[in-house]
Amino acid sequence: MAEKQYFDPLWIEHGYGTRFQGFQNLMRRRIRDVLLVSSLYDLYLFEEDGRLYELIRNEYQGLHLSHSPELTRVSSGEEAIALAKEEKRFDLIITTLHIEDMTALKLARLTRSSGLNIPIVLLAYDNKELKDLITYHDTSVFDKIFIWQGDFRLIIGIIKHLEDKMNVEHDTMIAGVQSIIVIEDNIRYYSSFLPILYTEILNQSQRLISEGVNMTHRYLRMRARPKILLCTTYEEAWQYFERYEEYILGVISDIDFVREGQPDPRAGLTFAREVKARQSDIPILLQSTNAELEQMARSRGASFLLKESPTYLLELRQFMTQYFSFGDFVFRTPDGREVARATDLRSLERQLHFVPEESIRYHAERNHFSNWLKARTEFWLAHKLRPRKVSDYPSLAALREDLISSLREYRKLQQRGLITDFSKESFDPHTSFARIGGGSLGGKARGLGFVNILINNYNVRNKFAGVEIHVPPAVVLGTDVFDQFLEENNLRTFALSSTDDAEITRRFLQARSFPEGVLGDLAAFLDLIREPLAVRSSSLLEDSQYHPFAGVYETYMIPNNNPDPFQRLSELVSTVKRVYASAFYQSAKDYIKVTSYRLEEEKMAVIIQKMVGTPHGDRFYPDFSGVAKSYNFYPIAPQKQHDGIVLAALGLGKMVVDGGETVRFCPKYPTHLLQLFSPAEALANTQRDFFALDLSSQPIPFTETTDLLLKRYSLADAEADGTLQYVASTYVLEDDVLRDGISRGGVRVVTFAPILRNKIFPLPQILELLVDMGSWGMGTPVEIEFAVSMSVPEGQPKEFGLLQMRPLVLSREMEELNVDDEPREKILCASSQVLGHGIMKDIFDIVCVDPERFDRAKTRDVAMSVMKLNATLVAKGRPYLLIGFGRWGTLDPWLGIPVKWDQISGARAIVETGFKDQEVAPSQGSHFFQNITSFMVSYFTVNTKLPDGYIDWEWLQSQPATEELGVVRHLQFEKPLTVKINGHRNKGIILKPE
């Protein structure tokens, strides 16, 4: 998928489209692995304060830097070069003067001559020794020389310095990142000054960019902090200045350093003058050990700092705060009087309403607004404002208005597509997606957050006229809340060991303690959202790339309509507790057992999402919902597997997710509906009722583990609600015709014809785009859950809610396998509708439904029997082949055997075949298939009416059963069965034991 398809050029131009990616691309070259070459003794000196590595790591964490570098120490030069050559992972070599087998200089030269292009830094600790070295030898082979003075942060300074040097070109060009030019030629001095400066900048930046965004975003923004360009000569500094002139945040310079090859005692003063002549608003700090130079510095418009001042650090900090705009925005009148003060974007916007016009003019003329924004890494807005001149505006009032609206718009844009930390002030009840509490967001929320970004960054939101595409506003409770809840109530041990779902639910609901701060936030959230809510699990393991815990945990819907806000909060909290409890239900435990995970590792985040839909009396539901997949396991010509498939149903998506009757269509060919090829098929294979949330119902009893508030309603109810018209056709018995729409009398049939054929809503187009975009963005086929509300007030856009996006698991290996040349008598089963690929020869057991005694009315009993046999076989570690009728895992017991995934978790191969009296469409639809494909279970759909659909029932029936439960037989063999599938051709066979 070409990226450009989704980029709106206009948006890229305005920096928004790439905003997020831009930050990710910053600081691309990082130093992650450092090779430290030093004698043990040198190391001992470094480590007086404690383990160097630990110290550095702690410091990184303290500064909220993402990757702490790894340190590897060797004591000989030979070893160092060998290691660097062999492992190729080192980004930096730091060498001390004392190494076992050679001098540091020799090491550096050897390194260079052996073709290793790694920066080498000399770290000396003895000033005298260093002086000798520099005096008598050419040390230019070192990238830089530093001197150890007992502060381990020097290592961080060295690393950051080199990183800045490597990235400055790229980052300035891509995002306009700012730089500070530091000129200092004294090794001892910059060795102590650099760590201080970095710590200061990192801390400052940290504080500044903490507003209105989340942790991830903060990390990313840290990459956009100002860079420090350390120079030791005038020419070096001037070169930087000329190159990055527009992006220089300030200059901190010594006064006495080398210029034109000679020591120049006034070089700093000259530099300051030249810079001021070109860019008068660049702040400059000159420092010297000579206090007498202060007057001269000030006369050149620079600040002055005495190097030996007892309050050096404080003064440096003050300078940076004031001149590098690291502090508050202080509104002043031209005479310097302070009239207002803003700490962040929001308060800046607020203050702009009140401050006098002269103050606005004063700051605007001096680019103060854009400078201040730049320091906060708000480059996009800064660059937008900077070229605007006061004279461009008809009046100061207009300028004020423009500033305010730019800020407001920007803040809104910023929130879109990001997972912000929840705050009542900034949460927009229409668009926001925020988090409450720390920890992970879990798989589902991560997917949602990601798709939210895609939608907003690629301007999909309003791409279709009359439709608004969005991720419904939601808050996510981080996994920390889950941990805290379990700990505070001492529930973990009990929950891990209990096997009684009802008891777990009861104990969780009765748990007294719920994290205090979270309650406040939830109350604030409920104050903003008064519509029904969906409370969904988002666990760590759920929807992970290889094991989608699809449908393992519970989702609950609540009306959220009690007039008493306290009641609403208490219902919400109970529901969250229910979701927590479901992490420990038996089905979840069984499921985890067959994965490589441990239940203790599982943590649960919870998504609380405004439901998409409309109330109709006591019912609340979206007009329709569904699931779209980018990959179709059963394509029917002209569809291809990669054209994807959509399953849609009237009402809530439970109908789709649970495998009920739905309309299946390929977004690329929305008018080719297999299931509607004749009126009889349409009547038999379409939705008969729908799910909606019952707004009038009472809270669920403590012991109930499933969602009781969702109820089934008839199509007649939908017709009365006015929702059927969007999705229905009418069967006219007299004419034996299915006619689009409901204008004529007759039997209503949910066909989606008004949408798919008469195009009243661009559903196929939207889904094609989203599924394409999703699989492009995730780099893998995806599955999307959606809900649409057509019942909106006149003139408002229809609402397309994206409820979930997760990767769709497919098997990768696809070599050809011959499945054609087996003699018929050896074949137990053959089909040309098979999922999976490869050969299995380790199945010795068959669990099969007796075709003679099977009764379609008793599929529930069959499910129970299968479950029991499954339990026995799983306990014995015996994988088995499962054979039965109708759709496995269906919601409708008339269509097949209604097992849940955990009830057949031990099956390695599954066969589904039609009933004697009815061919059933294969069950590709459900959550079930996610599990089947991710656990690499082979799935045979056998249509015995096709020439290549075959099951040898006679043979099966003639084998003695080891155990029989009802109509379910368990057969056990001495020799293994052979399951052979060619995934390319969807063909497969199962051979009888030899």
Place this chain on the structure above:
Amino acid sequence: MSSYVNSFMAHLKERNPHEPEFHQAVQEVVESLAVVLERYPEYRSNKILERMVEPERVIMFRVPWMDDQGEIHVNRGYRIEMNSAIGPYKGGLRFHPSVNLGILKFLAFEQVYKNSLTTLPMGGGKGGSDFDPKGKSDNEVMRFCQSFMTELFRHIGPDTDVPAGDIGVGGREIGYLFGQYKRLRNEFTGVLTGKGLNWGGSLIRPEATGYGAVYFAAEMLATRRETLEGKICLVSGSGNVAQYTVEKILQLGGKVVTMSDSNGYIYDEEGIDRKKLDFVMELKNVKRTRIKEYVEKYRNAVYTPLDSKMDSNPLWNHKAHCAFPCATQNEINAKDAQNLLRNGVYVVSEGANMPTTLEGVKLFLDAKILYAPGKAANAGGVATSGLEMAQNSMRLPWTREEVDQRLRMIMKNIHKTCVDVAERFGTPGNYVNGANIGGFLKVADAMMDQGLV
């Protein structure tokens, strides 16, 4: 006689190789007609059978069409114009991948006798294509139908050949075919049946089969000077045929105590009255759920799930007077037949196609009860096609009552034919013989009358 049949069949197979369906259909007919050919040698000397098995005309044609992606497909279209001795060719069009010449000839051959038995002036034919409407878009189906008719139109006409629907050809396809025919001919005529009510279709189509089966039963009872009034009836099935069978039984004063679907049946001793029938209709047509729900509403009724382990269907094991099997093939086996007889059932009228196994039929015939084979009892469906043609020719649509009245008359006529013929051939009361021979005689005589054509 059997030597005649044998040599006839051998000859047939030689002339029509690779058409097993056709061979079998002819064999069955010829065997049932042995007695006729024995008694009336003129049929043999005039080679009536030999002429009947040779279609008057077979039209085979190319049907090219373009799918939504612009791909070109070529299907094969057929029209077998089998016999027009008693009226214009009449018979369905089938769109299904299994369609081939042999199958269509077999269907067309049977159609000749079915149509003849209705006593209406309809010859026999069949047609279709190996086109598979499954998975095709509406536009593709339309384009196919238009292409199909673009060739077929020159061979058919309201007085020549009047196709109807069959598998894969429902109201939608008839509409598209009709539209194209009308456009090509610039004529609005009754060239197809199964049309929409607004544009030439007939009322009572969905009801016809069920109503007809009941009318036929009423006629059979009338031979014993009885009526359906107060008769207890067992009805199987709950689809269209069963529903309208129940409706007509109720109208004629009978009492229905059972209905069923593929999972089980309900037994309502108090009888399924009009209100309850409406409930079943809502259940099966609108909600499209299981008959089982009947007992949730009407508590006195008993639901029994179907148990495939049992060698008989308990539905047929209740005290009753009449049975109307309206569900599926072979739903009455020998055991069921015995049960029916033991429970006092003496009227069996088949709404479904071949619901009784051969052993079952034999038991009924031996017991000399009033047994109407589907061939005769469910001819109401075919008959309404004829009624649609009649209305089209008159350019005057009839009311429901008029069509219903005509249907009743037709069933009465069919019944009379069966009774008369059975009696003529020495098996009075044997409706199976009556129906088999009756259909043949009318066509054969017409052919004799019209000379060697």
